Amino acid sequence: MIGDVARRSGVSARMLRHYESLGLVRPTGRTDAGYREYSGEDVRRIFHIESLRSLGLSLREVKRALDDPGFTPSELVDDLVRQTRERIAAETELLTRLHRIGAAEPAGWEDVLRVVALLQGLGSKSAGARQRAALSSVDEVPVPVEALVEAVLGESDPNVAGALRWALAHSGDGGLALLAQGLGSPAAEVRKRAVQSIAEIPGGEATALLRDALANPDVAVRRYAASALGARGVADAVPTLIDMIVEEANDVDAADALSALASRPALADRIATGLVGRLAHDTVDSSARRRLTQALADIPGSTASRALAELSHDEDRAVALTAEYILGIRDAR
Structure with missing residues (x-):
């Protein structure tokens, strides 16, 4: 009976009826009292349905996989891999944003909304919006330094980059460790942006990083570091x-x-x-x-x-x- 199958399979009776309405599983027969009867094969099919659903397949895709003799899973699996990667990327982005909002230590929802607006501004397609967000990050609720470093290492507009470096310099030396990682980036432009940003941050820790940069394999990094150190x-x-x-x-x-x-x-x-x-x-x-x-x-x-x-x-x-x-x-x- 459906109650017994629900207990054995872990699938609710309501969901089993839904599967039946879609033609995914059909009871072998009914008792004299009208109760559904499921064979061992029916139960196995229910477990197969749940296994395929655990991979992210829709019920329509599950039915096709189980009933279509010509079905080949490779294309569908590739599509599932792509969808999963996109979902992970989106969730990771959300997690990063939440961490950054938490790092700003907002006192209330107004602060949360301001941080969200600034983070969105830093990621805007408009150079003007990015520049305004960089400048506002000093005077309003501070944007976490990780967001500023990420923005400055990826910024190609010189005016926006200048504003971001200025904001970083006013945020203290908390971003230096991340900028130091940027000096080792495989991308020459990222290395250049990292050393330029370090050069505008005062203090002994930044000076020490610039000294280390004199031995960097990238000649452009060495030159920027030397000019900054000369000024110091x-x-x-x-x-x-x-x-x-x-x-x-x-x-x-x-x-x-x-x-x-x-x-x-x-x-x-x-x-x-x-x-x-x-x-x-x-x-x-x-x-x-x-x-x-x-x-x-x-x-x-x-x-x-x-x-x-x-x-x-x-x-x-x-x-x-x-x-x-x-x-x-x-x-x-």
Whole structure:
């Protein structure tokens, strides 16, 4: 009887009647009293139905799978895999959003709604909306730093990226660990955005990350880190800054950073020696030697002055003239 089958199968009597109405399972017969009778085969079919339903099949798909001799499951299984992945992605996104709302520690539903609006703004297709959300994240209910890091590492619009970096810098150093992971991304643009963001965050922890970035395999990361460290007065940046002058990669900024570092007497001779050493290198071409000579202009001290005096007699006429001109300016000071 239907009650016995319901107990044995774990399927409610109401659902068994629904299966029967759809033609999924039919009782073998009825008793004299009119009760449904299910055979062992009927019960096995009920278990098969439940097994297929557990995979996410609709009842129509279950009926087709059980009744169609020509049914091949591969296409349906592939479709189920795709649907499941999409569902997992959607649920994961929801879980992430809920965690971020919780991390903002909202005091009430108004705060929750503001956080949701800001998170939606950060994910908007409109660059203007993303920028407004980034700027608002500082003044309104704070957006969790994880959301800001995710946004800045994926942002291609320079204005929005600038606003996001500004917001990150005002949120403290909580995002540095995530930005450090960004430095190891396989995507060059993500690595670049990570180091740019770290460069705008003050404090010793950010400086330590920038020092580590000087050894990054990505030359662009090394250059951004060196420029930022030069502005922070960190001498470790000197070799990379000199490389930038030689390679004509943001060489003006690199020369300015060296000049700022050389304002510390302890570093002036070290920087001048580094520049002179590269000038003497056989692999450095004429234009690079001129840039190195120009960089000596703002390096104080006797080492730089002696180097310029020697360079004023250099075989390369352009280098000699550059050194002579710089010496004239230095003598006039």
